[in-house]
Amino acid sequence: MSLSKFNHYRYTCLMPMSNPIKDSKNLETLISKLKDKHRIWILTGAGISAPSGIPTYRDDKGEWKSANPIQHNDFIKHESYRQRYWARSMVGWKLTGRAKPNPTHHAITALQLTSRVSQIVTQNVDGLHNIAASKDVIDLHGRLTEIKCLNCEEVSKRADYQPRLVEINPELDDYHATIMPDGDANVENFDMSRISIPPCNNCGGVLMPNVVFFGGVVPKPRVEKAFSTLAESDCILVIGSSLKVFSGFRFPRWASQNNLPMYAINQGEMRGNELFDFILSEPCEQAMPIIANKLTLN
Ligand SMILES: [Zn+2]
Known part of the structure; x- marks a missing residue:
């Protein structure tokens, strides 16, 4: 990493957002636990992208906020579901396509630049870790920034598809x-x-x-890589996830079964919270820049 790039993260990207930290003692506790960890395995969820303007499915209690999202089989089998999906996606893309990473994404990149991160795994499909220049991210559920042909499997950019959608659906x-x-x-x-x-x-x-829509299957190589890197890590850090979806929860569960230290930064209810050694209940966009700053100084 070049010095200028490091300084860019330290001084411009690691500025916390305005939500105040309620209990700095708890924040210091988490920092002290992470201080001697040099292979931190990070799992992120919807909570980290909320400050980028991307709504979450669940409320603080982990309950659905609205009607269930599209199911994999419905999309594959029915033209009518695909029409509904793309109509809503065409309108939704105006925001999703413009979303920018926030201080949590930048702080994670900064930690990775100082070689403290063994792997970044995300349940989010917004691609914001990549836009924040994090490397080698495992997007468990894929990325909305790409589209794939169900026949020839060619992958192309979602951004290039938007003008085609608009052209034939101007209304x-x-x-x-x-x-x-x-x-x-x-x-x-x-x-x-x-x-x-x-x-x-x-x-x-x-x-x-x-x-990967609900009811779809996470590709096996992604899961295997996530598990193999977790096995070589010295702790797990969950950031902004209620862990309600099993495809994410299986990793903390494995970590618990294998006595790996387990930490989380999450507000609201969390599945398996009794398995964790320490949970910091603070806004991650406030806590993560401070954590990254303290850890990158060591
Ligand atoms: Zn094709």
Whole structure:
């Protein structure tokens, strides 16, 4: 890492946001526990992207905020579900496509630059770790910034698909709707059967966002790499996740079974919280820059 890049993170990106820390003693406790850890395995969830304007599925109690999201089989099997998905995605992309990383993402990148991080694994599909220049991130559930052909499997940029969607569905271009999680928007009172879906440029096949929908399967190589790096780490740090989804929860569960020190920064209820050695209940966008600053000084 160049000195200028390091200083960029230290002095411009690691500025905490305005939410105050309630209990600095607890923050210091977590820092002291992380101080001698040089292979920190990080798992992030929706809570870290909320300050970037990306809504979360669940409230502080881990309950659904609104109707269930699209299921994998519905998208694959039914044109009508795909029309509904792409209509809502076309409107939602106006925000999702512009979302920027926040201090939590930058702090994680700073920690990685100082070689304290063994692996970054995220349950988020917003791609913000990558935009924040974190390296080798395992996107467990894929990325909304990509689309994939169900026939020829070619992967292309979601940003390049938006003009194609807009061109053949101009009546939706100026539709204003509440933005929902995962690039979705609350498009209602619109005849979805009017929506046209551009096909794959390569083979004319059906396109899908390159993400794992609910009911879909996380590709095995991602899970295996996550487990193998976890096995070589000296602690697990969960940031901004209620761990309600098993595809994320299996890692802390494994860490517990293998006596790995377990820490979390999370506000609200968390599945398996009794397994953790220490949970810091503070806003991660406030706590992480301070933690990264203290740890990168050592
Ligand atoms: Zn194709």
